[in-house]
Amino acid sequence: MSRRPLKSDPSDVRANNIRAAFSLVSREGKMTRAELGRRMGLSRMAVSDVVSQMVGNRLLRKVGLDRRTGRGKRSVMLAVDTDGWLVASVDLTQRYVLRAVLTDLLGHIVERVEIPYECSGSLRFETVDALCAKVLGQADRPVLGLGVAVPGVVNPEGTVIRSVALGWSDVALRAHLEQAHHLPVLVCNDVNMGLLGECTFGEGSADSLFVRIGQGVGAAVCVSGKIVDGSGYSAGEIGHVVVDPQGPECVCGKHGCLETMVSVPRLRERLAAQTQTRETVLRQAGTMLGAALAMSIGLLDLADISVAGPADIVGTAFLDGMRDELKAKTFVDYHCQPAVHRCEQGDDLVLRGQAVAVVCRLVDSVRDRDGNDDNHRGNAAADTLEGTLGESERPHDSTDAVQPTKLMTKMEVAGSR
Ligand SMILES: [Zn+2]
Structure with missing residues (x-):
């Protein structure tokens, strides 16, 4: 999505500032108004205005005084209000x-x-x-x-x-x-x-690949803090890419799709057949996946790959096979090898990632709503969000960009999908 010029509508300024402030506080845990103002490049009055609105709308709350310094007047600390919405x-x-x-x-x-x-x-x-x-x-x-x-x-x-x-x-x-x-x-x-869940709560970085091994094989890519959608919204649909033309026939009609080689049902079939040791089957599957992903890793210079799947499949043998193959296929001295790890976030990962996406997309719509009413104003707000990281992270009355925060990074990304 191309970055559009910032509009001069005061409500857009406010929305951007709310999203940037929420993003910073959710990442840092606790912040004073002064710290928030510095990080966002906002004047005292401007930050005070944003904060009082967010406290009034139950997005942020005051959580006592700043006790990190020894003397002088202590400032109020702000945190995300987890009881309001x-x-x-x-x-x-x-x-x-x-x-x-x-x-x-x-x-x-x-x-x-x-x-x-x-x-x-x-x-x-x-x-x-x-x-x-x-x-x-x-x-x-x-x-x-x-x-x-x-x-x-x-x-x-x-x-x-x-x-x-x-x-x-x-x-x-x-x-x-x-x-x-x-x-x-x-x-x-x-x-x-x-x-999004792995990037927010787990080990995913701003340049990462998430692969899920289940009934099929699916992936998602985050580049520079933005989830890639693709031209037809199907980026990451790698299950039916052929990795072995001599391989078994797939439901899609082709032969040797990735899904026919490393999906959970296919691997369980091979393990049950007991023609090879368990370690060999799983290591080969990891090798196959590593080979399939090598070009994407080299192309995008991704920092890490997180693999989600059943613990009895995505274990040491699988991940070692993947690591060794990626190294063999992509190693050059100027290219950092991506960290390959198992996703440890459990069954709630998708639910929590989806919740983060909703917060990121709608947090600035709260200003339009009556806090006790589930009216429709938020829909319109959701429709008008541009979802570009640069816009939301950059406060309006400053040219200094705020550092992207982990939570908001993912969320902005997710908003486009
Ligand atoms: Zn297929």
Whole structure:
């Protein structure tokens, strides 16, 4: 997405400042107004204005006095208000259960609900609605927005272009849910939300690759703090790229797709056949994945690769095979080798990443809302967000860019999906 010139509308200035301030405080944990002003390049009066609005809207709260210095008048410390708002996050990726959570503004889970789901045919709207209603019914505070992570290709309007797993094509999910539940909705690709979760809560960096080994194989890429969407919103869909033309036939009709070589069902079949040792099968699978990713790593100079998958598959043998192959294929003395690690964030990763995406996308819309009302103003705000990191990180009355923060980096990224 190209960076657009900053507009002079005072409400845009305010929105940018709110997002930048929220981003900084959420990363630092606690900050004084003066520190915030320095980091954002805002005058005392301007920062005071932003902070008082955010405290009034329950985005930030005062948490005592700054005790880090010895003498003089102590300043008030600010932190994210984790009691003012909730975020609803829904995960449609599991095969037998649909899960949803409520989180605070920092992505900490405060409530969970789930409903059983037998995947046969296509997932019905009624089922998704029931899950959303159930999780929203648990909220004892205003809900900032609802995020839904979908296994499939999603466009920026929240339409699911294609989801094989859910049996959906061109499903306007966001429009349906906003109408049904009367609050702002964000629909995102599930692997992108895994990447966002890993970057926010785990080990992902601003230049990283997230790979998920499951029923299929999916990836998501973050370059310079921005998740890459691709021209048709399907960046990272590597499962049906051929890695061995002599390999087994795939459901897509080709032979030797990555998915036929390293997906969990295929690897479990090979392990069950016991024609090779467990270590050999898993090491070969890691090698295959490393070989498939080598060109992307060399092309983009990525710093780390996080692999999510079942512990019995994505273990030492798999990761060693991947590391050795990447080194063999990409090593040159001026190129740092990417760190390859297993994602340790557990089953809630996508749900928490999706919650972060909602916060990033909608935090500045709170100023338009009545705190006790779940009205529609936030939808419009979500629609007008440009989602570029540079805009949101740069306060309006300064030419000094604020350092990108980890949380906001991911979130801005996610907003475009
Ligand atoms: Zn295929």
